[in-house]
Amino acid sequence: MRKGLFITTEGPEGAGKTTVLNLLDEHLKEMGIKTLITREPGGIDIAEQIRRVILEPENTAMDPRTEALLYAAARRQHLVEKVRPALEAGAIVLCDRFVDSSLAYQGYARGLGIDEVYKINEFAIETMMPDLTIYFDIAPEEGLARIDRHKGREVNRLDLEELDFHQKVREGYHLLLERFPDRIAMIDASLPMEEVFTAALAKIQEILPLK
Numbered sequence: 028m029r030k031g032l033f034i035t036t037e038g039p040e041g042a043g044k045t046t047v048l049n050l051l052d053e054h055l056k057e058m059g060i061k062t063l064i065t066r067e068p069g070g071i072d073i074a075e076q077i078r079r080v081i082l083e084p085e086n087t088a089m090d091p092r093t094e095a096l097l098y099a100a101a102r103r104q105h106l107v108e109k110v111r112p113a114l115e116a117g118a119i120v121l122c123d124r125f126v127d128s129s130l131a132y133q134g135y136a137r138g139l140g141i142d143e144v145y146k147i148n149e150f151a152i153e154t155m156m157p158d159l160t161i162y163f164d165i166a167p168e169e170g171l172a173r174i175d176r177h178k179g180r181e182v183n184r185l186d187l188e189e190l191d192f193h194q195k196v197r198e199g200y201h202l203l204l205e206r207f208p209d210r211i212a213m214i215d216a217s218l219p220m221e222e223v224f225t226a227a228l229a230k231i232q233e234i235l236p237l238k
């Protein structure tokens with residue numbers, strides 16, 4: 028049974044999700060709340076191995092459906108091995124990307140169809156959807172420029188897609204916002220980091236059980 032809260036972050040490349048998620052994790056821990064911070068694809072050994080296959084820049088021959096299936100496979104293993112046990116133990120799970128990434132990237136930007144990609148993911152996640160998804164909205168040009176400036180970050184196969192693809196990713200997220208207005212909250216990720224953090228924390232506080 029799910030006793031904790033499942034919170035995910037989403038957004039285009041370089042939106043600041045990882046940075047802000049780490050700050051949120053620190054802040055919640057200081058409040059005495061049990062948290063688990065993790066990421067997709069990855070977070071556990073098998074899923075990190077799948078991540079390497081998906082994101083290796085040389086794997087240019089990868090078919091879009093293969094890509095979607097690999098993300099779903101990594102998701103399944105991560106959910107079973109790490110996310111579900113932490114939720115059952117009552118933690119707040121902070122997960123950098125989840126199924127909405129597949130819907131925006133593979134479903135919309137790759138053109139596989141949001142509903143089709145959701146269907147294959149249903150097999151992976153069963154009914155496990157986030158309690159809250161914080162969507163970091165940013166123009167892809169700005170996000171990609173941040174990554175460019177951020178020396179030492181791995182450049183992955185998806186980062187190397189044309190600007191048009193990244194614009195479609197953002198459009199895909201906007202469609203998801205319309206479809207799931209009760210679950211997905213948008214914040215303006217172009218603001219200074221401190222303001223983005225405050226806005227994200229406010230969204231979490233709205234769903235924290237009162238003590």
Ligand SMILES: Nc1ncnc2c1ncn2[C@@H]1O[C@H](COP(=O)(O)OP(=O)(O)OP(=O)(O)O)[C@@H](O)[C@H]1O
Pocket residue numbers: 038039040041042043044045046047173174176177216217218219220221223
């Ligand atoms: N609000 C902000 N203003 C300016 N720079 C930021 C802001 N938030 C994050 N950054 C910087 O942008 C870069 C990318 O941030 P981060 O890795 O957190 O993004 P991300 O959304 O996790 O990216 P990706 O999904 O592509 O890995 C980092 O160098 C980070 O310091």
Ligand SMILES: Cc1cn([C@H]2C[C@H](O)[C@@H](COP(=O)(O)O)O2)c(=O)[nH]c1=O
Pocket residue numbers: 040066067068098124125126127128129130132133183185186
């Ligand atoms: C979960 C998931 C991710 N992606 C893409 C999004 C990014 O380009 C990479 C992950 O890299 P990050 O630095 O950890 O953000 O993978 C995707 O296309 N579909 C997914 O389901």
